[in-house]
Amino acid sequence: xxxxxxxxxxxxxxxxxxxxxxFVGAEQGATALFSGEGVHEWVHDGRxxxxxxxx
Numbered sequence: 001x002x003x004x005x006x007x008x009x010x011x012x013x014x015x016x017x018x019x020x021x022x023f024v025g026a027e028q029g030a031t032a033l034f035s036g037e038g039v040h041e042w043v044h045d046g047r048x049x050x051x052x053x054x055x
Contacts, residue, residue, distance in 0.1 A: 023039060023043055024043045024046050024047055024050060024052065025047070025050070025052045
């Protein structure tokens, strides 16, 4: 499989992983995009599982 066929998918999944990492690791902090506790509660257990502090 040529690299040109894989590159767009690799970029897409790389960006997707960075967005997910942001929501698990940094959302509801100083850089919060959404107000309230909804996102925090949704990713709370994942935060602890990955070692991110949230309390």
